Each structure stands twice: as structure tokens, then as C-alpha cells.
Amino acid sequence: SAVISQKPSRDICQRGTSLTIQCQVDSQVTMMFWYRQQPGQSLTLIATANQGSEATYESGFVIDKFPISRPNLTFSTLTVSNMSPEDSSIYLCSALTGDLFFGPGTRLTVL
Amino acid sequence: SQQGEEDPQALSIQEGENATMNCSYKTSINNLQWYRQNSGRGLVHLILIRSNEREKHSGRLRVTLDTSKKSSSLLITASRAADTASYFCATEPANDYKLSFGAGTTVTVRA
Numbered sequence: 001s002a003v004i005s006q007k008p009s010r011d012i013c014q015r016g017t018s019l020t021i022q023c024q025v026d027s028q029v030t031m032m033f034w035y036r037q038q039p040g041q042s043l044t045l046i047a048t049a050n051q052g053s054e055a056t057y058e059s060g061f062v063i064d065k066f067p068i069s070r071p072n073l074t075f076s077t078l079t080v081s082n083m084s085p086e087d088s089s090i091y092l093c094s095a096l097t098g099d100l101f102f103g104p105g106t107r108l109t110v111l
Numbered sequence: 112s113q114q115g116e117e118d119p120q121a122l123s124i125q126e127g128e129n130a131t132m133n134c135s136y137k138t139s140i141n142n143l144q145w146y147r148q149n150s151g152r153g154l155v156h157l158i159l160i161r162s163n164e165r166e167k168h169s170g171r172l173r174v175t176l177d178t179s180k181k182s183s184s185l186l187i188t189a190s191r192a193a194d195t196a197s198y199f200c201a202t203e204p205a206n207d208y209k210l211s212f213g214a215g216t217t218v219t220v221r222a
Contacts, residue, residue: 004153031208042199043154043212092153100144100201100210104153 002027002095004103012109013083020079021106023093028073031096034066037105038089046091049076083110117200117213125221130187132216134200135180141203143176143183144210148197157185157198162205190220 003026013019023032032049047055047068055068069077080087088110093103116135124130134143142161146154160167160176160183167174173186187194197217201210 006153033209042214043201045209045211048209094154096208099156099159101156102146102154 001099002029002097002101004093004095004101006093006103006106008106009104010107010109012111014111015084017083018079018081019083019108020077021091021093023076023078023103025074025095027097029095029097030073032070032076033094033096033100034068034076034078035092035094035102036089037092043092046078049078080108083108085110117198117216119216120214121217121219123219123221124190126190126192128190130190130194130218130220131184132198132218133182133184134213135182136200136202136211136213137181138202139205140178141205143174144201144203145172145174145183145185146199146201146212148199148215150196154199187218190218192220192222194218195220 005024007022034046035043036046037043045058046061046066047057049055049068049070051070051073065081067079090105090107092105094100118133140162142159144159145157147157148154158169158174160174171188176183197215199215200213203210
């Protein structure tokens with residue numbers, strides 16, 4: 001199993017600013033993912049965070065908008081850049097270690 | 112992309128009753144997983160059923176899988192107020208490791 005923490009747990013941001021979300025796993029994992037959950041919706045995969053190389057983005061998501069870092073096997077960050085109200089969502093980090101474990105999420109509100 | 116379709120969207124039951132929700136999917140899978148999410152928080156992995164399994168139990172949870180119909184069901188027996196949450200199915204495609212999540216079923220257990 002894995003215990004995943006995220007910071008911040010929630011934030012309210014102004015349009016046009018950027019927010020970086022941190023994800024920490026309590027053990028080394030090969031695969032980490034970032035998901036978005038828009039209000040009342042299911043989870044959508046944003047990207048796979050690859051250690052030592054660029055993230056792999058899903059259709060509809062680009063690096064300029066959602067830059068991701070993965071400096072080691074226990075840590076990743078997701079930045080939501082140049083935010084607009086449409087970016088208001090819960091952002092969830094997950095790690096694959098046997099099963100897929102999720103962090104508690106970051107609730108982002110963009111005004 | 113979102114592969115799973117869940118029904119019902121919402122379910123309200125009395126404490127002690129059983130809750131059943133269904134998930135249908137479109138492509139061949141390696142496994143199907145069920146997750147619980149409380150109040151917009153992170154997801155908790157409940158149970159995984161592999162494509163060659165037909166039924167699985169975990170405590171008060173019973174999951175079935177019918178690969179010929181591409182459908183699964185989650186049964187929660189003797190429900191409790193603490194079971195109030197959203198429940199998501201997620202499929203791991205046969206040719207990929209990335210999970211696709213369904214839209215979720217919101218379950219409310221009335222005391």
C-alpha cells in the first residue's frame with residue numbers, strides 16, 4: 001500500500017495566476033498520475049508523471065497549461081498555469097503500487 | 112477517456128438496506144475496480160476483480176463481473192450511514208495500464 005499526501009488541500013486563486021500542487025508518496029513508486037475531477041464529474045487523467053523524463057499528457061491536456069515535475073520516485077508536482085474559472089476542480093495525485101492509491105486531493109477554486 | 116457508465120446516478124436508501132449499483136464498459140479489460148469517495152475527498156480503493164473472475168467479496172461488499180455483457184455490479188449489504196459516498200468503477204484496458212473512471216453513483220444512507 002501507499003500513503004499519499006498533497007499540499008495544499010484547497011486554495012482560492014485569482015484568474016491569471018498559477019498554482020503548484022505537491023504530491024508526496026511514503027514509498028518509492030514507478031508510476032504516478034495526476035487526475036482532475038470537475039464539479040460533479042468523474043475523474044479524468046491529465047498525465048502520467050515520469051521520473052527523469054517529461055510527463056505523458058492525455059488528449060486535451062498540454063504541458064504549457066499543466067507542467068509536471070517528477071524529480072524522484074516519491075514526489076511530483078502539478079502546476080495549473082494561467083488559471084481561469086474553468087480550472088476550478090479537485091486535482092488528485094495517484095500512485096501505482098500494486099493497486100492504484102490516491103491522495104486526498106486539492107480543491108481549487110478560481111475566481 | 113471515460114469508459115465506464117454507471118447507474119443509477121444517485122441512490123437513497125435506509126440504513127440496513129442493501130445498495131446495488133452497476134457499471135458498464137465498452138472495451139476489453141484486464142480488471143475492473145471500485146472506489147469510494149467521501150465528500151469530494153480522495154478516492155479509496157475498495158475492490159479489484161480480474162477479467163477471469165466472476166464474483167468477489169470483501170466484508171459487506173460483493174462485486175460481480177460479466178465480461179460477455181461488459182458489466183459489473185457492486186452490492187453493499189446492510190448499509191450504514193458511513194457508507195454515504197460516491198462510488199466509482201474504473202476499468203484497466205487490456206492494452207493499457209491507465210484507468211478509465213465511470214461517472215459515479217452517489218449513495219445516501221438515511222439513518
